[in-house]
Amino acid sequence: MRILVIGAGIVGAALADRLARPADGGRAAGAGDAVTVVEELRPGAGTSGTSYAWLNANDPADPAYHRFRTAALRAWRDLAAGFGGPSWYRPAGNTAWAASEDAGARLAARVGDLIRLGYAARLIGPDRLRELEPSVRVPSDALIAHYPDEGFVHGGPAARALAARAAESGARIVTGRRAVRLNADGGRVTGARLDDGRDLDADLTICAAGRHAPALLATAGIALPLVDPSEPGSAAPCLVATTTPVPGALNGLVHGPALSARPAEDGGLVLEADDIDAGIDDAVPAERIEAAGAELLVRARALIPGLGADVAGVRRCVRPLPVDGYPLVGPQLPGLYTVVTHSGITLAPHLAELVAQEVHGRPAEALEPYRPGSRG
Ligand SMILES: Cc1cc2nc3c(=O)[nH]c(=O)nc-3n(C[C@H](O)[C@H](O)[C@H](O)COP(=O)(O)OP(=O)(O)OC[C@H]3O[C@@H](n4cnc5c(N)ncnc54)[C@H](O)[C@@H]3O)c2cc1C
Numbered sequence: 001m002r003i004l005v006i007g008a009g010i011v012g013a014a015l016a017d018r019l020a021r022p023a024d025g026g027r028a029a030g031a032g033d034a035v036t037v038v039e040e041l042r043p044g045a046g047t048s049g050t051s052y053a054w055l056n057a058n059d060p061a062d063p064a065y066h067r068f069r070t071a072a073l074r075a076w077r078d079l080a081a082g083f084g085g086p087s088w089y090r091p092a093g094n095t096a097w098a099a100s101e102d103a104g105a106r107l108a109a110r111v112g113d114l115i116r117l118g119y120a121a122r123l124i125g126p127d128r129l130r131e132l133e134p135s136v137r138v139p140s141d142a143l144i145a146h147y148p149d150e151g152f153v154h155g156g157p158a159a160r161a162l163a164a165r166a167a168e169s170g171a172r173i174v175t176g177r178r179a180v181r182l183n184a185d186g187g188r189v190t191g192a193r194l195d196d197g198r199d200l201d202a203d204l205t206i207c208a209a210g211r212h213a214p215a216l217l218a219t220a221g222i223a224l225p226l227v228d229p230s231e232p233g234s235a236a237p238c239l240v241a242t243t244t245p246v247p248g249a250l251n252g253l254v255h256g257p258a259l260s261a262r263p264a265e266d267g268g269l270v271l272e273a274d275d276i277d278a279g280i281d282d283a284v285p286a287e288r289i290e291a292a293g294a295e296l297l298v299r300a301r302a303l304i305p306g307l308g309a310d311v312a313g314v315r316r317c318v319r320p321l322p323v324d325g326y327p328l329v330g331p332q333l334p335g336l337y338t339v340v341t342h343s344g345i346t347l348a349p350h351l352a353e354l355v356a357q358e359v360h361g362r363p364a365e366a367l368e369p370y371r372p373g374s375r376g
Pocket residue numbers: 006007008009010011012013038039040041042043044045046047048049050051052053054055056155177178179180208209210211212213216238239240272317318319320339340341342343344345346347
């Protein structure tokens with residue numbers, strides 16, 4: 001089968017890698033497929049490269065989706081083992097704390113619910129926090145939780161490694177070319193036209209274009225229910241800052257009321273905050289982006305006393321955010337399949353496994369709740 005994957009973020013790259021590799025123990029059915037990936041920029045240069053990229057199943061509210069995400073954490077462990085423990089996969093644990101009584105009650109309830117679901121979650125004291133994250137200072141009356149099985153990924157390097165392994169397995173990776181439209185014949189999608197006028201023909205075209213998926217799918221008359229980043233107050237735009245290198249400042253992820261932080265790939269930190277994200281939209285001027293980066297650094301210095309870092313970069317980015325928050329995965333027209341999701345860093349290897357199964361004729365029950373057809 002000729003398979004065309006559009007987009008080489010973490011989702012498209014993981015899928016291309018999965019589809020291109022030969023069958024292993026009868027589980028995969030990729031042998032014999034001709035896989036082509038088309039990527040407008042380069043692998044991992046889209047949202048995946050700027051993502052905060054926390055690997056987690058930390059929300060117990062929907063137990064079925066929680067289970068889906070814990071399966072995804074296992075899929076990451078397997079995938080990383082296949083790469084021999086790569087530096088871009090960091091299962092370094094996550095520490096979170098709450099400073100007010102209300103927030104503490106919510107955190108304790110979350111930990112209790114997660115434990116009941118069988119998830120590795122526990123409340124810890126300040127001594128344990130000092131062992132885990134010696135540089136971090138939290139209020140003396142804070143309630144602290146630790147999630148040892150969580151971690152993070154460096155999204156850019158991970159997507160590049162997956163795309164490179166797909167290429168080694170025979171996939172053709174076309175970079176620097178945009179698919180400007182889906183081609184169709186008699187209601188069947190037959191591939192895509194590139195911005196240089198070439199047509200890439202395929203028996204199955206898979207849209208893994210992330211936040212740009214709605215524009216591409218619209219060329220085949222399909223509306224994908226993603227949050228519109230241009231709407232005032234949209235939850236899709238957000239902001240991430242990175243700092244100059246501060247080796248050893250953090251071991252894993254830390255989540256406090258005012259800041260989320262984790263180590264970056266070059267030894268700096270990645271910083272994000274929900275309240276700052278809430279003020280970001282398409283129209284935010286450059287000065288406010290810069291000011292937001294400076295504010296994140298102030299918060300990081302409060303969290304890590306003596307932090308000798310500066311802001312290295314601030315990037316406004318856009319989440320591919322389905323309106324109901326759940327993945328959008330499945331066939332949409334004959335010859336066309338879509339895989340677009342928030343939490344794509346967490347979910348990519350698990351989705352790759354399930355989608356590869358479906359592409360080869362074995363429906364994946366685990367994907368049933370996430371079909372794009374009836375939602376929006
Ligand atoms: C600030 C931030 C924090 C986040 N935090 C987390 C988190 O903690 N945990 C988590 O799991 N997820 C998180 N996410 C979400 C996660 O990063 C995304 O769900 C994931 O990166 C999406 O991957 P993707 O491959 O679908 O998209 P992308 O990485 O955007 O890849 C899509 C690719 O398609 C290419 N493309 C698009 N259109 C075309 C076209 N027409 N032709 C050719 N190529 C095309 C693009 O160039 C791009 O490289 C976060 C996102 C952001 C922005």
